[in-house]
Structures are given as C-alpha cells and as structure tokens.
Amino acid sequence: MNFFYKYLLFVAIVSAFVFILLFGQLRIFRHTVIGKLNRLFLLWLPKKLSQLDNKLLHGKGYVFYRISSNYVFFQKHSLVVLFYLCIVSFCIFNFLYHGRTITNQYHKLDWLLLVTSAVLPYVSLYIAIYSDPGVVTQENWQEASTAYPYDYKIFFPRTCETCKFLKPARSKHCRLCNCCVQKFDHHCIWINNCVGRNNIRYFFLFLLSTLQIQLYGVFCIGFHFNRVRDSTLKSLLVSWWAAITAERQLGSVFLISVFSSVIVFSFLCYEFYLVYAGYTTNESEKWADLNELILQSKVYMHYRNGVQMLTLQEDAPADATLTYSLGQVHNIYDRGFWNNFKSICFP
Numbered sequence: 202m203n204f205f206y207k208y209l210l211f212v213a214i215v216s217a218f219v220f221i222l223l224f225g226q227l228r229i230f231r232h233t234v235i236g237k238l239n240r241l242f243l244l245w246l247p248k249k250l251s252q253l254d255n256k257l258l259h260g261k262g263y264v265f266y267r268i269s270s271n272y273v274f275f276q277k278h279s280l281v282v283l284f285y286l287c288i289v290s291f292c293i294f295n296f297l298y299h300g301r302t303i304t305n306q307y308h309k310l311d312w313l314l315l316v317t318s319a320v321l322p323y324v325s326l327y328i329a330i331y332s333d334p335g336v337v338t339q340e341n342w343q344e345a346s347t348a349y350p351y352d353y354k355i356f357f358p359r360t361c362e363t364c365k366f367l368k369p370a371r372s373k374h375c376r377l378c379n380c381c382v383q384k385f386d387h388h389c390i391w392i393n394n395c396v397g398r399n400n401i402r403y404f405f406l407f408l409l410s411t412l413q414i415q416l417y418g419v420f421c422i423g424f425h426f427n428r429v430r431d432s433t434l435k436s437l438l439v440s441w442w443a444a445i446t447a448e449r450q451l452g453s454v455f456l457i458s459v460f461s462s463v464i465v466f467s468f469l470c471y472e473f474y475l476v477y478a479g480y481t482t483n484e485s486e487k488w489a490d491l492n493e494l495i496l497q498s499k500v501y502m503h504y505r506n507g508v509q510m511l512t513l514q515e516d517a518p519a520d521a522t523l524t525y526s527l528g529q530v531h532n533i534y535d536r537g538f539w540n541n542f543k544s545i546c547f548p
C-alpha cells in the first residue's frame with residue numbers, strides 16, 4: 202500500500218470515528234452499527250480498560266485516564282476549537298501556497314470569493330463562541346418564562362436545583378456552562394458554548410461557512426485535478442487520483458475537504474430536519490424517550506381547559522385514555538418550517 206492509499210485510509214477512518222462520536226448517541230442511530238460503535242468506544246472500551254488496569258497496575262493508569270477523560274468529555278475547554286482552527290488554517294495555507302497555479306488564474310471577483318470563504322469560518326466561529334446562547338438570569342427570568350408555555354408532555358414546571366428558579370419551558374441546565382439556557386439545543390464542543398434560543402442562528406452561520414469553504418476546496422481543487430476530456434466517473438476518479446499523488450499538499454486539502462464536508466453536510470441536514478420537525482436537539486431526545494414509553498403502553502392522555510396533557514399510568518386521572526402512538530400527540534412548539542426557521546433567525 203503506497204503512502205497515499207494509507208493517507209486516504211487514515212482520513213477516512215478519522216472522519217468515520219468523528220462521525221460516530223458526534224452522532225452515535227442520537228436516538229435515530231441507537232439500534233444501528235453507528236450507535237453500537239459509539240457505545241463500544243465510550244462505554245464498553247473504557248470499562249474493559251479499567252478492569253485491565255485494575256489487574257495490571259492496581260488502578261493507577263485509570264486514575265490518569267479518568268482525570269484526562271473527565272477534562273476532555275465533561276469540562277468546558279477549547280481543545281476542539283483549537284483542532285478546528287488548526288485544520289482550517291492548514292487547509293487555507295496549503296491552498297494558497299501550493300495552489301498558486303490555481304490562484305494565478307483568478308480575476309478580482311474570484312479573489313473576493315476566496316477571501317470571503319477563508320475569512321467567514323473564523324468570523325462565524327468567533328461570534329458563535331462569544332455569543333450569549335440565552336442564559337437565564339434573575340434579570341431576564343420573567344421574559345424567558347413567558348417566551349414559551351409548558352406543553353405538559355416533555356416540559357413541566359420544575360425548579361432547577363442549581364439555579365434555584367422555575368425552569369422556563371424548553372430550557373435546560375447545562376452542566377458544562379453551569380447555567381440554564383433558553384430553548385436549549387445542545388452544548389457544542391466545536392464552539393465551546395451552548396447552542397440556544399439566542400445564538401442558534403450563529404451556529405447555523407458557523408456550519409454554513411464551514412461547509413462553503415469545504416465545498417470551495419472540493420470544487421476548485423477538483424476542477425484543477427480534472428485533466429480528462431470525457432467525464433465518466435471512472436476516468437474522473439482516475440484523473441483525481443493521479444493528480445492527488447502528484448500534488449500531495451493540494452491532494453491533502455482535497456481529501457480533508459471531501460471527507461469533512463460529508464460530516465458537516467450530514468449535521469446541517471439533521472439541524473434542518475429538526476427545524477422542519479419543530480424540535481431542538483434536546484427536545485428530539487425527549488420525544489424519542491416519550492415514543493419508547495408510548496410503545497410500552499405507559500403513557501395516558503387527558504385534556505384540561507382544552508390543553509392536551511400526558512401522564513404516566515400511575516398518575517393518570519380517571520378520564521385519561523391510553524396513548525397509542527406519537528402521532529396522537531400535538532407538538533405545540535411546531536409552527537411550520539418557515540415560522541420555525543424565522544424564530545431561529547429572529548428569536
């Protein structure tokens with residue numbers, strides 16, 4: 202196996218690994234090979250390593266592992282942001298330095314596009330990192346509490362044990378940021394910040410700007426590498442492969458762009474699906490849990506003042522009826538794709 206086959210394999214494995222770690226915990230992948238591999242890496246493997254360590258080193262190695270994994274997985278840090286910055290900067294530098302034959306042919310408009318593509322990921326990352334996701338404070342609690350009603354299906358009036366106030370509907374306490382966040386989506390390690398009601402638009406901007414620079418790399422270098430006249434897929438791939446091995450630095454950027462764009466595109470599609478469905482990422486987990494309870498015939502439905510409410514069997518009032526499917530349950534936060542999208546752009 203020559204160097205570039207090894208390199209291609211390496212980039213493919215790293216991309217698949219990142220995909221599994223990022224998406225493997227989602228409920229839609231729970232019973233698939235992606236979910237199983239996620240549990241293998243994050244649950245089974247650490248457990249087995251701990252048992253081995255207890256036998257061989259009397260638990261000394263596991264103490265170090267626990268401290269480092271606790272830092273990586275359960276504390277707020279900028280390691281992933283630095284990783285992102287290194288990869289993007291590496292690709293931009295290589296493209297500008299080794300892709301001079303491409304950039305020499307540029308006229309003014311192309312340069313404008315290139316500079317915009319190169320600058321936007323940094324700007325959008327900066328905004329996403331330092332934006333307020335919608336932290337609930339004593340000052341804005343009143344406004345945050347009236348923004349959304351409780352639906353009595355996945356959100357009930359409950360007090361946050363840490364912040365000591367009634368959690369507004371759709372909010373959640375982030376243990377990494379140690380605060381409650383309005384319309385909590387998820388805590389994102391790529392921006393080292395929560396994604397919530399006030400900054401999800403900047404998170405979308407970050408994803409879109411990352412995808413556009415990746416696609417820019419794929420198309421520019423892809424066209425540059427294309428030296429065949431007939432455009433069959435096989436001859437195109439052969440042409441690309443010959444060019445990648447001949448121009449290794451640009452080839453590296455091309456391969457990174459291709460694989461990472463698949464990850465970002467998948468994530469962006471998933472986020473748009475959530476907008477379509479009227480969920481946040483946090484809520485999609487809650488709806489999936491609710492669906493499992495419904496399938497186990499544990500959820501009952503009743504109405505109070507025209508409002509549909511769900512309870513578990515043991516708390517169900519006399520007039521409650523068994524819920525047969527999630528289709529019977531009305532999501533009051535879903536106001537149609539465009540209205541959902543508008544509420545993200547203008548919270």
Ligand SMILES: [Zn+2]
Nearest residue numbers: 361364374381
């Ligand atoms: Zn809280």
Ligand SMILES: [Zn+2]
Nearest residue numbers: 375378388395
């Ligand atoms: Zn957070």
